Amino acid sequence: MPTANQLLEDIAHVGRDTDDGYHRMPWTPEVAQLREWFAGEAQVRGLEVVEDGNGNQLAWWGSGSDALLLGSHLDSVRGGGAYDGPLGIVSAFAAIDDLHAKGFAPRRPIVVANFTDEEGARFGLACLGSRLATGAITAEKALALLDDDGTSLAEAMRRHGRAPEAAGPAEWLRDIGAFVELHVEQGRWLADGSAAVGVASAIWPHGRYRFDFTGQGNHAGTTAMGDRRDPMLGYAATVLAAASLAERTGQRATFGRVQVLPGSTNAIPSAVRAWLDARADSEPALDSLVAAILTEAEQAAARHGTGVVFTSESVTAAVAFDEVLRDRLAGLLEAPVLPTGAGHDAGILSAHVPTAMLFVRNPTGISHAPEEFADEADCTAGVDALVRVVEELA
Amino acid sequence: MPTANQLLEDIAHVGRDTDDGYHRMPWTPEVAQLREWFAGEAQVRGLEVVEDGNGNQLAWWGSGSDALLLGSHLDSVRGGGAYDGPLGIVSAFAAIDDLHAKGFAPRRPIVVANFTDEEGARFGLACLGSRLATGAITAEKALALLDDDGTSLAEAMRRHGRAPEAAGPAEWLRDIGAFVELHVEQGRWLADGSAAVGVASAIWPHGRYRFDFTGQGNHAGTTAMGDRRDPMLGYAATVLAAASLAERTGQRATFGRVQVLPGSTNAIPSAVRAWLDARADSEPALDSLVAAILTEAEQAAARHGTGVVFTSESVTAAVAFDEVLRDRLAGLLEAPVLPTGAGHDAGILSAHVPTAMLFVRNPTGISHAPEEFADEADCTAGVDALVRVVEELA
Numbered sequence: 001m002p003t004a005n006q007l008l009e010d011i012a013h014v015g016r017d018t019d020d021g022y023h024r025m026p027w028t029p030e031v032a033q034l035r036e037w038f039a040g041e042a043q044v045r046g047l048e049v050v051e052d053g054n055g056n057q058l059a060w061w062g063s064g065s066d067a068l069l070l071g072s073h074l075d076s077v078r079g080g081g082a083y084d085g086p087l088g089i090v091s092a093f094a095a096i097d098d099l100h101a102k103g104f105a106p107r108r109p110i111v112v113a114n115f116t117d118e119e120g121a122r123f124g125l126a127c128l129g130s131r132l133a134t135g136a137i138t139a140e141k142a143l144a145l146l147d148d149d150g151t152s153l154a155e156a157m158r159r160h161g162r163a164p165e166a167a168g169p170a171e172w173l174r175d176i177g178a179f180v181e182l183h184v185e186q187g188r189w190l191a192d193g194s195a196a197v198g199v200a201s202a203i204w205p206h207g208r209y210r211f212d213f214t215g216q217g218n219h220a221g222t223t224a225m226g227d228r229r230d231p232m233l234g235y236a237a238t239v240l241a242a243a244s245l246a247e248r249t250g251q252r253a254t255f256g257r258v259q260v261l262p263g264s265t266n267a268i269p270s271a272v273r274a275w276l277d278a279r280a281d282s283e284p285a286l287d288s289l290v291a292a293i294l295t296e297a298e299q300a301a302a303r304h305g306t307g308v309v310f311t312s313e314s315v316t317a318a319v320a321f322d323e324v325l326r327d328r329l330a331g332l333l334e335a336p337v338l339p340t341g342a343g344h345d346a347g348i349l350s351a352h353v354p355t356a357m358l359f360v361r362n363p364t365g366i367s368h369a370p371e372e373f374a375d376e377a378d379c380t381a382g383v384d385a386l387v388r389v390v391e392e393l394a
Numbered sequence: 395m396p397t398a399n400q401l402l403e404d405i406a407h408v409g410r411d412t413d414d415g416y417h418r419m420p421w422t423p424e425v426a427q428l429r430e431w432f433a434g435e436a437q438v439r440g441l442e443v444v445e446d447g448n449g450n451q452l453a454w455w456g457s458g459s460d461a462l463l464l465g466s467h468l469d470s471v472r473g474g475g476a477y478d479g480p481l482g483i484v485s486a487f488a489a490i491d492d493l494h495a496k497g498f499a500p501r502r503p504i505v506v507a508n509f510t511d512e513e514g515a516r517f518g519l520a521c522l523g524s525r526l527a528t529g530a531i532t533a534e535k536a537l538a539l540l541d542d543d544g545t546s547l548a549e550a551m552r553r554h555g556r557a558p559e560a561a562g563p564a565e566w567l568r569d570i571g572a573f574v575e576l577h578v579e580q581g582r583w584l585a586d587g588s589a590a591v592g593v594a595s596a597i598w599p600h601g602r603y604r605f606d607f608t609g610q611g612n613h614a615g616t617t618a619m620g621d622r623r624d625p626m627l628g629y630a631a632t633v634l635a636a637a638s639l640a641e642r643t644g645q646r647a648t649f650g651r652v653q654v655l656p657g658s659t660n661a662i663p664s665a666v667r668a669w670l671d672a673r674a675d676s677e678p679a680l681d682s683l684v685a686a687i688l689t690e691a692e693q694a695a696a697r698h699g700t701g702v703v704f705t706s707e708s709v710t711a712a713v714a715f716d717e718v719l720r721d722r723l724a725g726l727l728e729a730p731v732l733p734t735g736a737g738h739d740a741g742i743l744s745a746h747v748p749t750a751m752l753f754v755r756n757p758t759g760i761s762h763a764p765e766e767f768a769d770e771a772d773c774t775a776g777v778d779a780l781v782r783v784v785e786e787l788a
Contacts (some may be wrong), residue, residue, distance in 0.1 A: 126660065267471050
């Protein structure tokens with residue numbers, strides 16, 4: 001029986017780039033290889049794999065209703081780590097191995113999910129697979145999303161042999177009675193304590209917002225500073241203002257993605273497009289953080305004779321996980337309860353079924369980067385926790 | 395006989411993108427099409443086209459030594475205008491048409507050059523063709539330059555059927571007695587006066603400098619602001635400092651190109667690579683401007699727990715054009731004399747042969763952008779000036 005870490009090792013080469021980060025974008029050869037691996041591991045364990053119209057894979061131990069859903073996702077951000085997503089899936093497979101070995105006979109179906117495109121790294125909207133399956137986004141809107149090369153989700157699915165017409169609310173959702181997603185912690189809450197595994201209380205509300213700074217492209221050598229309308233200056237001022245506002249209010253604001261037109265060293269940009277990721281401990285706090293950043297952006301753009309257009313691309317409300325399930329698991333595992341600033345498919349599913357999350361300790365707290373880590377003993381503790389959860393709930 | 399504007403119209407569709415900017419990168423199908431056009435226009439006029447080992451095309455009217463060189467370049471920056479480069483070539487062809495019609499018999503050879511890769515938009519170093527031909531850069535160093543996709547100049551040439559081994563100092567240079575490059579003005583010096591054509595006095599010293607800001611990639615949602623080492627903050631502070639320092643000292647500083655790793659909305663960057671274009675009215679002024687920007691960058695990076703590595707990619711010394719030739723042309727044309735902040739192949743050639751530049755009025759002063767413009771009457775005045783220059787010098 002392979003351990004969770006051995007299963008991770010089996011896929012460690014897929015989508016790995018030269019600096020040890022992972023690039024596992026949805027509907028690419030790398031993710032296709034991971035999906036094949038998922039189907040193979042499910043088959044070895046006697047699980048029946050069903051794929052819905054959105055590309056979500058579900059591996060069933062047993063059939064029927066009121067199933068207990070486990071699993072997570074296999075895609076990554078650009079340059080991501082090895083654990084964010086895959087740890088939840090390999091831990092579910094390893095837990096099933098343990099349960100099989102013990103001769104455990106579940107009273108309800110157990111399902112391991114591989115949700116497609118959790119990160120939103122390609123089409124700009126996170127949790128696309130779970131949003132589509134639950135109807136949190138319409139198929140029409142999702143299929144029209146474009147990647148950086150102008151390829152739509154519909155076209156990307158077609159290139160991988162999928163019929164985009166099948167995308168939308170999934171029937172399997174009716175048969176799910178509860179969802180428990182195990183995930184590597186993406187912060188240092190557990191790192192400073194003695195517990196290897198924690199239970200999530202809530203997900204902070206968060207959003208992605210596009211800032212289009214517009215100016216006048218011109219020659220970098222011949223245009224006097226006073227004659228410029230350089231949109232890069234408004235962008236730069238907004239980056240600093242966002243960090244300072246978030247720090248002052250205890251919230252979070254990040255500019256991690258920027259596109260410059262024309263993008264030549266010797267040309268003043270005509271446009272700078274940048275995305276703000278903002279998170280806060282309450283919805284009013286998020287609203288006022290974003291409003292304050294926008295005010296700073298508008299003032300900075302105006303100071304430089306440029307403009308800024310603001311687009312709220314997606315905002316995800318706060319999620320408070322099911323209190324009964326949370327307290328039951330925290331008691332069972334004697335695990336601490338902690339909040340998170342990260343979005344998850346569990347956050348989307350929680351609007352439909354009682355949902356909980358288990359976090360596995362990450363000594364550095366780093367995530368979405370090659371340094372993301374959980375040590376082997378803690379990964380084993382995560383699998384053991386999942387085994388106890390299944391024994392308790394199924 | 396087509397006018398200069400009609401010749402420009404003939405190539406107006408090549409490399410034009412949807413927002414009316416031009417993308418004419420060296421060693422691409424777009425520029426191959428322009429090179430074919432150049433060869434055809436030369437042939438129509440009875441000129442013999444010779445290509446050197448660097449890809450520079452030279453169209454000869456007559457042969458022998460002490461030739462008068464005209465021409466410019468056909469490549470563009472990303473999203474550039476229609477005039478920067480091509481105007482010098484179409485004006486030279488139109489001037490030759492006028493001289494042919496007048497039955498003018500030159501006493502020395504006349505050559506129209508199409509210098510390859512003047513903008514440096516693909517491989518990061520401007521005036522590559524003239525630098526190679528004059529030995530201002532070694533073939534070894536130039537051929538190893540990489541574009542954003544990791545393709546070397548050597549490989550790009552090979553893909554277009556050229557032998558990179560032939561790159562290096564060109565024999566034609568020995569046969570050139572003088573160079574007069576006509577170019578659209580890239581500023582508003584002429585726009586506010588009554589002259590359609592001016593003569594260049596000097597090119598400001600200028601350089602391209604790379605700033606590599608390094609930090610710690612991490613999750614944008616779960617990493618508290620105080621725990622971050624976000625390289626975007628050092629970059630943003632440096633952008634603002636550079637603009638402010640350049641404005642205060644009357645010099646020029648621009649950040650027009652930036653790359654973010656990993657470049658995901660929900661990830662704090664691990665690295666931000668940005669290029670500074672800096673220009674000044676003297677070499678000491680350029681040195682102190684760049685040093686001051688670097689100091690600000692280092693201080694900003696340190697404030698955010700990040701680092702910065704500085705690389706001077708290329709620095710081009712000040713060019714003072716040949717005074718005798720400059721005064722002769724300014725007197726002949728009764729044209730004003732003006733400096734420029736833009737680099738040109740003429741700046742490279744001026745170290746080897748008496749060189750002058752004619753600028754054609756640009757009513758907006760905008761360049762390296764779709765709004766770059768010269769009206770038809772001024773383009774005609776440019777051709778007329780070139781005719782008089784050839785009559786005077788050849």
